Amino acid sequence: MRYLCSECGYSTPNWMGRCPQCGGWNTFFEEKTERKPKKPASPPGIVPVRLSEVSEANLREYRRFSSGIGEVDRVLGGGVVEGSLILLSGDPGIGKSTLLLEIAENVARVGKTVLYVSSEESLAQVYLRVNRLGLSKTPHLFLLSSDAFEDILGAIDTLSPHLLIVDSIQNLSRQESDFLPGSVAMLRELSTQFMGIAKKRGIACILVGHVTKEGVVAGPKTLEHLVDVVLYLEGDPNRPLRMLRGMKNRFGSTQEVGLLELGEEGFVEVSDPSLYFLLDSEGFRPGVARTVLAEGKRAMVVEIQSLVHPSSFDFPRRVSLGIDLNRLHLLLAVVEKNTRIRFSRHDVYVSIAGGIRTLETGLDLALCVSLVSSRLEREVRKDTVFCGEVGLGGEVRSVPLLEQRLQEALRVGIRRAVLARGQKVPPRLAGIECAFCGHILELFEKEGLRP
Template identity: 45%
Template sequence: MSKFKTKYVCQECGYESAKWMGKCPGCNNWNTMVEEISSKPSNSRHDSIHLSKSTVQPITEIASEQEPRFDTTIQELNRVLGGGLVPGSLVLVGGDPGIGKSTLLLQTSFTLAEQGYKVLYISGEESTKQIKLRADRLDQQTPPSLYVVAENDLELIEQHINEVEPAVAIVDSIQTIFHPGIQSAAGSVAQVREATAHLMRIAKGKGIATFIVGHVTKEGAIAGPRLLEHMVDAVLYFEGERHNTFRILRAVKNRFGSTNEIGIFEMKERGLEEVANPSEIFLAERPVGVAGSTVVASMEGTRPVLVELQALVSPTSFVTPRRMATGVDHQRVAMIMAVLEKRVGLMLQNQDAYVNVAGGVRLDEPAVDLAIAVSLASSFRDHATNQFDVVIGEVGLTGEVRAVSRIEQRVREAHKLGFKRAIIPEKNIRGLEISADIELVGVKTVEEALREVMRG
């Protein structure tokens, strides 16, 4: 009888070592090395990924027709996917526990099955009765072309796929699936890597559009090896907070569309509902005449979204003032506060500062800089801004206001929601043709912007 050989594998990055180490040299995380039995599967075809029998041909002879997409009838999901679900694609959906990943995919299963597509929902976490109870809570008519199975064994899952021959398959979740030819436990780096590679071979070989659900770590990244995100065609993150009803579906990788698109949903008793006009929802509870509140137009993919930025500046009782930011980059807020101190003369060094984006949205583009500066200055001076003003612009370290992209779309969205004036970079006014009845005010510096806003 041959002796089993063991190795230690990092559960975060997949680094392998012959001996145990407390700190992984690959990702520098502690206590992530787990002992695994190193034995190759009896079938060597699992050692590499084979999509199909390959042939070499000139690129000019390859047909470039656009593949038809499955319409999920969920427009927010279609937008994030780039116009619909591509046959044969492998899509990874990640998010915090309880955020609504399974609910979204179950609703997607309903809409696809209602159109006559065969859908196979594979659950490794719930029984079929639990899935049926969740479907009943959604209060939707269950179509007969939706098939459900509770299975963890990858080889049995492949048999079920060959038996049903679905157009769309959903695997919930990839961390619970195991390959019997690999000795390590389900959820380990080796199992997740092999299960994903096997599902990719099935998806590409049979043309089955496949969703796989991935758990996330406490840092918010997809659990498992980083290779997992490179193997799939699209990576979607489902974001939101449990105490907030809004959920944001964000694409961080998409081979069939833009990676900047977001879809916004609202969690209700009967599942997730699309938010067709997110700007109107985010501004519905905006206070009027309160210092520290400013509206900014941010681009999320191809869609402008108007959100409220709130700031609170108050004298500190600590030696080191507190700086907290929710929904925007903390380092960006610190930089803007330094600009306000140096270029505008606001003494913020003995003030606590809190910045928040209302509605739970995260803004990561520099076009919101000027709105952050206006909110902080408004709260510090206790001077409310005009409720009909929208502020757009990037702030530089010398206090200048830089031009931003797609200014026309931002201004049109602001006018559509009833705003009367837009404070924008002066360089953006050149060549700007807006037929809408909205006043455009161009500013060169932050100080000039503050004068205009406080005067308005």
């Protein structure tokens, strides 16, 4: 006989008033343990196979079907794999339910049976969302409002759907289990059950998972290890742009990123991100420099905007939108150390136009140019992109995926690129002029940004 904590699943042979793992009081309950019969030995014929003996006939064919949204299919590696278990996570209000309802309607429209389970909203609330998005009332889309796993299992037995969507797994419970909904033990148990449903019945399952205040998936790490695909929907709730990232994918690459725009009628694909982020405006615009970001395998031209203004306070402000604030502090120190340009008595505001967020260091060069341009009130050429990482000594380092970056710059009309010295440029990219620099002082000299 053992005692289990209903909050975290901690096991102990002795009853305790307080759980030493999660700190909960009076959370232990008695669990009777029974001896399980020994499993029979594996039947003859199941033996290891040499890698050289594996042929295409031995490989299982994973058939895919489209989600109806090209950007989602891009991240998934070409579509939803039958019998796969997908975990979708994101901040509250970011648009997870809206995206899944659109996917459910698109899949059901082509004749596949879809079961959409909402454990957080009633059928009336889901129906109002469907009306607001203008989705068609296809007969192949079934809705279920329940937080009991047994109800979901009964609906699966009745419908045998091609796609199962559960929104969300944190609210589900089981009748024969004493674990609380959302607890570590309950999430581990439910995820194992859904994995069995997906693999044994060939049903593609999409689970919605909550996030913690740190922005990671709530619950045990086992949940992420168990599923086949982990997707994150990111973006600023005050802006329409959303970014779908694949953090794990057993059926494709995790280097793909999908861009979506959330409007009144649901999501719209951003098929050309460079034109979405660029603004062709006339007039004097100091503090604006262009670069080419590489999010995964996708390149996009964006504008780095800086505003440097004399501060009225003893401690100047540093505000960054879309760029890591620590990276901004680092580059400000590098510029001050290597030039005579000072920012110690100036407020600095930095943003990537369009609302995109990134941690890539390939925009360091453009950010330095943007800061100095705003500080000196001098405009930067609009037909130039700056691609390079800046080290602590002011040296300029090369960036990966240069060919994709330059091809995207050429496509939108950019004819000049400033790169790190020693960066190898593919010879077939002859339509763009490349300028090289080894240090930011050399860069500022070429661009006319010396004080």
